[in-house]
Amino acid sequence: MKEPGELLFLLSSVDRINLLSAIGEKRLKQSQLASKFSMTTQETSRQLARLSDAKLVEKDPQGQYGLTGLGNLAMHLFPSFGFLVRRSEYLLSHDLLFLPPEFIERVGELSEGRYMGGLGSTLDHINRVLRESRGHIWLMADQVLVRDAIHAKLSQDRVSWRIVIPAASASQERYTPFPNELRGRIEVGLVEEVRVAIALNEGLAGLAFADSKGKVDFDMGLQGSDPQFLKWSTDLFTYYWSKAKRVL
Numbered sequence: 001m002k003e004p005g006e007l008l009f010l011l012s013s014v015d016r017i018n019l020l021s022a023i024g025e026k027r028l029k030q031s032q033l034a035s036k037f038s039m040t041t042q043e044t045s046r047q048l049a050r051l052s053d054a055k056l057v058e059k060d061p062q063g064q065y066g067l068t069g070l071g072n073l074a075m076h077l078f079p080s081f082g083f084l085v086r087r088s089e090y091l092l093s094h095d096l097l098f099l100p101p102e103f104i105e106r107v108g109e110l111s112e113g114r115y116m117g118g119l120g121s122t123l124d125h126i127n128r129v130l131r132e133s134r135g136h137i138w139l140m141a142d143q144v145l146v147r148d149a150i151h152a153k154l155s156q157d158r159v160s161w162r163i164v165i166p167a168a169s170a171s172q173e174r175y176t177p178f179p180n181e182l183r184g185r186i187e188v189g190l191v192e193e194v195r196v197a198i199a200l201n202e203g204l205a206g207l208a209f210a211d212s213k214g215k216v217d218f219d220m221g222l223q224g225s226d227p228q229f230l231k232w233s234t235d236l237f238t239y240y241w242s243k244a245k246r247v248l
Contacts, residue, residue: 010054011078015039016047020067023057024075027064079108086111090220094209098195100239109232113222116206122218125206126199133159133201138237140164141197142216159201161186164237164244166194189244197221198237205233 010016018037022028028036034044048065051057056071067075084091087110096104116122130137136159144165167190195210197218208221224230 006054007074010050010056011074011081013047015043016051017078019044019047019051019065020056020071020075023065024067024072027060027066029063030065033065077108079111080105081108083108083111087115087222090115090222093212094217094220095195095212095214096209098210099236103232103236103239106232109228110207110222110224111228112226113207113224113229116208116221116223117219119219122206122208122221125204125221125223129199129201129204129206132204135202136160136162138162138198138200138234138241140194140237140240141199142166142194143169158185162237162241163188164191164194164240166190167192167245186248187246188248189241189246191240191244194240196236198233200230200233200237203230205230207233 015037019033022033022036030041030044030048033039033048034041037044039047048057048059051071052059055068056074057065058068059065084107096107116125126139129139138161140163142165144163163186165188169190195214195216197206197208197216199206204223204225206221206223208216208218211217222229224233
Protein backbone atom coordinates (compact mmCIF):
# COMPACT_ATOMS: atom_id res chain seq x y z
CA MET A 1 0.00 0.00 0.00
CA LYS A 2 1.28 3.43 -0.94
CA GLU A 3 -1.73 5.62 -0.19
CA PRO A 4 -4.06 5.88 2.85
CA GLY A 5 -7.00 5.41 0.50
CA GLU A 6 -5.83 1.90 -0.34
CA LEU A 7 -6.07 0.84 3.30
CA LEU A 8 -9.45 2.52 3.73
CA PHE A 9 -10.69 0.74 0.61
CA LEU A 10 -9.56 -2.63 1.97
CA LEU A 11 -11.31 -1.95 5.26
CA SER A 12 -14.52 -0.83 3.55
CA SER A 13 -15.47 -4.42 2.71
CA VAL A 14 -17.63 -6.30 5.22
CA ASP A 15 -16.18 -9.61 3.99
CA ARG A 16 -12.60 -8.48 4.51
CA ILE A 17 -13.35 -7.00 7.93
CA ASN A 18 -15.01 -10.27 8.95
CA LEU A 19 -11.96 -12.22 7.83
CA LEU A 20 -9.58 -9.89 9.66
CA SER A 21 -11.66 -10.04 12.84
CA ALA A 22 -11.81 -13.83 12.81
CA ILE A 23 -8.12 -14.19 12.07
CA GLY A 24 -7.36 -11.69 14.82
CA GLU A 25 -9.05 -13.93 17.37
CA LYS A 26 -7.53 -17.21 16.18
CA ARG A 27 -5.31 -18.42 13.33
CA LEU A 28 -7.52 -20.21 10.80
CA LYS A 29 -7.21 -22.02 7.49
CA GLN A 30 -8.90 -20.81 4.33
CA SER A 31 -11.44 -23.66 4.46
CA GLN A 32 -12.34 -22.78 8.05
CA LEU A 33 -12.87 -19.14 7.13
CA ALA A 34 -15.02 -20.04 4.13
CA SER A 35 -17.20 -22.25 6.30
CA LYS A 36 -17.43 -19.71 9.12
CA PHE A 37 -18.78 -16.96 6.85
CA SER A 38 -20.58 -19.14 4.26
CA MET A 39 -18.29 -17.88 1.51
CA THR A 40 -17.24 -19.82 -1.57
CA THR A 41 -13.71 -21.14 -1.69
CA GLN A 42 -12.93 -18.88 -4.63
CA GLU A 43 -14.22 -15.72 -2.93
CA THR A 44 -12.42 -16.52 0.31
CA SER A 45 -9.19 -17.11 -1.60
CA ARG A 46 -9.61 -13.83 -3.49
CA GLN A 47 -10.20 -11.77 -0.36
CA LEU A 48 -7.31 -13.41 1.52
CA ALA A 49 -5.04 -12.73 -1.44
CA ARG A 50 -5.91 -9.02 -1.31
CA LEU A 51 -5.25 -8.92 2.42
CA SER A 52 -1.98 -10.80 1.98
CA ASP A 53 -0.84 -8.46 -0.81
CA ALA A 54 -1.52 -5.54 1.53
CA LYS A 55 0.61 -7.22 4.23
CA LEU A 56 -2.33 -7.32 6.63
CA VAL A 57 -2.36 -11.12 6.94
CA GLU A 58 0.17 -13.88 6.46
CA LYS A 59 -0.04 -17.65 6.08
CA ASP A 60 2.10 -19.95 8.19
CA PRO A 61 3.59 -23.31 7.09
CA GLN A 62 0.50 -25.11 8.43
CA GLY A 63 -1.71 -23.12 6.06
CA GLN A 64 -3.26 -21.01 8.80
CA TYR A 65 -3.77 -17.28 8.37
CA GLY A 66 -2.88 -14.76 11.07
CA LEU A 67 -2.62 -11.00 11.33
CA THR A 68 0.69 -9.27 10.71
CA GLY A 69 1.83 -6.44 12.96
CA LEU A 70 0.34 -4.02 10.43
CA GLY A 71 -2.92 -5.95 10.41
CA ASN A 72 -3.10 -5.92 14.20
CA LEU A 73 -2.62 -2.16 14.29
CA ALA A 74 -5.19 -1.59 11.54
CA MET A 75 -7.78 -3.61 13.45
CA HIS A 76 -6.93 -1.73 16.64
CA LEU A 77 -7.68 1.59 14.91
CA PHE A 78 -10.71 0.41 12.95
CA PRO A 79 -13.27 0.84 15.79
CA SER A 80 -12.51 4.58 15.78
CA PHE A 81 -13.66 4.83 12.17
CA GLY A 82 -16.76 2.87 13.12
CA PHE A 83 -17.52 5.39 15.86
CA LEU A 84 -17.11 8.28 13.42
CA VAL A 85 -19.56 6.70 11.01
CA ARG A 86 -22.09 5.62 13.63
CA ARG A 87 -22.12 8.98 15.44
CA SER A 88 -21.47 11.30 12.49
CA GLU A 89 -24.58 13.42 13.09
CA TYR A 90 -23.70 13.89 16.75
CA LEU A 91 -20.09 14.76 15.96
CA LEU A 92 -21.12 17.43 13.46
CA SER A 93 -22.42 19.56 16.33
CA HIS A 94 -20.19 18.48 19.23
CA ASP A 95 -16.51 19.08 19.92
CA LEU A 96 -14.20 16.27 21.03
CA LEU A 97 -10.93 17.86 19.95
CA PHE A 98 -10.36 19.37 23.40
CA LEU A 99 -9.79 15.85 24.75
CA PRO A 100 -6.25 14.68 25.54
CA PRO A 101 -4.77 12.96 22.45
CA GLU A 102 -4.74 9.51 24.06
CA PHE A 103 -8.52 9.66 24.47
CA ILE A 104 -9.10 10.75 20.88
CA GLU A 105 -6.97 7.79 19.76
CA ARG A 106 -9.17 5.49 21.88
CA VAL A 107 -12.50 7.00 20.82
CA GLY A 108 -13.44 3.74 19.12
CA GLU A 109 -14.02 2.33 22.61
CA LEU A 110 -17.23 4.37 22.67
CA SER A 111 -18.63 2.55 19.61
CA GLU A 112 -21.15 0.51 21.59
CA GLY A 113 -22.50 3.55 23.41
CA ARG A 114 -26.22 4.30 23.13
CA TYR A 115 -27.54 7.71 22.18
CA MET A 116 -29.35 9.77 24.83
CA GLY A 117 -31.65 12.45 23.45
CA GLY A 118 -33.26 15.16 25.56
CA LEU A 119 -32.56 16.57 28.99
CA GLY A 120 -34.98 14.07 30.49
CA SER A 121 -32.86 11.16 29.26
CA THR A 122 -29.76 12.74 30.76
CA LEU A 123 -31.43 13.23 34.13
CA ASP A 124 -32.80 9.68 33.99
CA HIS A 125 -29.26 8.42 33.40
CA ILE A 126 -27.88 10.36 36.37
CA ASN A 127 -30.63 9.08 38.62
CA ARG A 128 -29.97 5.54 37.41
CA VAL A 129 -26.26 5.94 38.18
CA LEU A 130 -27.18 7.05 41.69
CA ARG A 131 -29.82 4.36 42.16
CA GLU A 132 -27.79 1.38 40.90
CA SER A 133 -24.42 2.20 42.43
CA ARG A 134 -23.01 -0.28 44.91
CA GLY A 135 -19.41 0.91 45.08
CA HIS A 136 -18.77 4.44 43.82
CA ILE A 137 -20.38 7.39 42.08
CA TRP A 138 -18.31 9.81 40.02
CA LEU A 139 -19.81 12.97 38.54
CA MET A 140 -18.28 15.77 36.48
CA ALA A 141 -20.16 18.70 34.99
CA ASP A 142 -20.03 22.46 34.61
CA GLN A 143 -22.53 22.67 37.50
CA VAL A 144 -23.69 20.55 40.44
CA LEU A 145 -26.37 18.24 39.07
CA VAL A 146 -29.59 16.98 40.73
CA ARG A 147 -28.47 18.13 44.18
CA ASP A 148 -31.58 16.82 45.96
CA ALA A 149 -31.04 13.33 44.50
CA ILE A 150 -27.40 13.45 45.59
CA HIS A 151 -28.40 14.38 49.14
CA ALA A 152 -30.93 11.55 49.25
CA LYS A 153 -28.40 9.01 48.00
CA LEU A 154 -25.80 10.22 50.50
CA SER A 155 -28.21 9.75 53.36
CA GLN A 156 -29.16 6.22 52.27
CA ASP A 157 -25.95 4.49 51.21
CA ARG A 158 -22.27 4.52 52.01
CA VAL A 159 -20.82 4.43 48.50
CA SER A 160 -17.79 6.61 47.79
CA TRP A 161 -18.29 9.85 45.87
CA ARG A 162 -16.14 12.07 43.66
CA ILE A 163 -17.45 15.23 42.00
CA VAL A 164 -15.55 17.54 39.63
CA ILE A 165 -16.82 21.02 38.78
CA PRO A 166 -15.20 24.22 37.41
CA ALA A 167 -13.28 26.40 39.82
CA ALA A 168 -15.44 29.34 38.75
CA SER A 169 -18.46 27.60 40.26
CA ALA A 170 -17.05 27.48 43.76
CA SER A 171 -14.22 28.48 46.04
CA GLN A 172 -12.85 26.65 49.05
CA GLU A 173 -14.33 29.30 51.35
CA ARG A 174 -17.92 29.29 50.05
CA TYR A 175 -18.34 25.87 48.51
CA THR A 176 -21.13 24.41 50.68
CA PRO A 177 -23.57 22.47 48.47
CA PHE A 178 -23.81 19.58 50.94
CA PRO A 179 -24.79 19.49 54.61
CA ASN A 180 -21.84 19.51 56.99
CA GLU A 181 -22.68 16.08 58.37
CA LEU A 182 -22.27 14.52 54.92
CA ARG A 183 -18.99 16.13 53.89
CA GLY A 184 -16.85 13.28 55.16
CA ARG A 185 -18.57 10.97 52.68
CA ILE A 186 -17.75 12.89 49.51
CA GLU A 187 -14.73 14.29 47.67
CA VAL A 188 -14.95 17.38 45.47
CA GLY A 189 -12.32 18.65 43.06
CA LEU A 190 -12.12 21.87 41.07
CA VAL A 191 -10.70 22.29 37.57
CA GLU A 192 -10.35 25.36 35.39
CA GLU A 193 -12.82 24.26 32.72
CA VAL A 194 -15.32 21.46 32.10
CA ARG A 195 -16.27 20.63 28.51
CA VAL A 196 -17.56 17.11 29.05
CA ALA A 197 -20.06 15.88 31.63
CA ILE A 198 -19.53 12.41 33.08
CA ALA A 199 -21.83 10.40 35.34
CA LEU A 200 -20.72 6.88 36.15
CA ASN A 201 -20.66 4.10 38.69
CA GLU A 202 -18.98 0.70 38.62
CA GLY A 203 -21.28 -0.64 35.89
CA LEU A 204 -22.72 2.28 33.90
CA ALA A 205 -21.35 5.47 32.35
CA GLY A 206 -22.79 8.45 30.52
CA LEU A 207 -21.11 11.28 28.62
CA ALA A 208 -22.29 14.67 27.36
CA PHE A 209 -19.79 16.66 25.30
CA ALA A 210 -19.55 20.36 24.58
CA ASP A 211 -21.43 21.79 21.62
CA SER A 212 -19.80 23.89 18.92
CA LYS A 213 -19.85 26.91 21.28
CA GLY A 214 -17.93 25.05 23.98
CA LYS A 215 -20.84 24.60 26.40
CA VAL A 216 -21.76 21.14 27.70
CA ASP A 217 -24.87 19.94 25.86
CA PHE A 218 -27.07 17.99 28.29
CA ASP A 219 -29.74 17.49 25.62
CA MET A 220 -27.59 14.97 23.74
CA GLY A 221 -25.19 12.36 25.05
CA LEU A 222 -23.96 8.78 25.05
CA GLN A 223 -24.53 6.01 27.57
CA GLY A 224 -22.90 2.61 27.88
CA SER A 225 -22.32 -0.33 30.17
CA ASP A 226 -19.99 -2.47 28.05
CA PRO A 227 -16.43 -2.78 29.45
CA GLN A 228 -14.72 -0.60 26.83
CA PHE A 229 -17.18 2.29 27.10
CA LEU A 230 -16.99 2.11 30.87
CA LYS A 231 -13.18 2.02 30.92
CA TRP A 232 -12.84 4.97 28.52
CA SER A 233 -15.23 7.05 30.64
CA THR A 234 -13.59 6.00 33.92
CA ASP A 235 -10.13 6.75 32.58
CA LEU A 236 -11.24 10.20 31.38
CA PHE A 237 -12.74 11.05 34.76
CA THR A 238 -9.55 9.83 36.47
CA TYR A 239 -7.50 12.08 34.16
CA TYR A 240 -9.42 15.18 35.23
CA TRP A 241 -9.57 14.09 38.87
CA SER A 242 -5.76 13.83 38.94
CA LYS A 243 -5.58 17.49 37.90
CA ALA A 244 -8.34 18.78 40.20
CA LYS A 245 -7.78 20.88 43.29
CA ARG A 246 -9.47 19.11 46.20
CA VAL A 247 -11.80 21.22 48.33
CA LEU A 248 -13.69 18.48 50.19
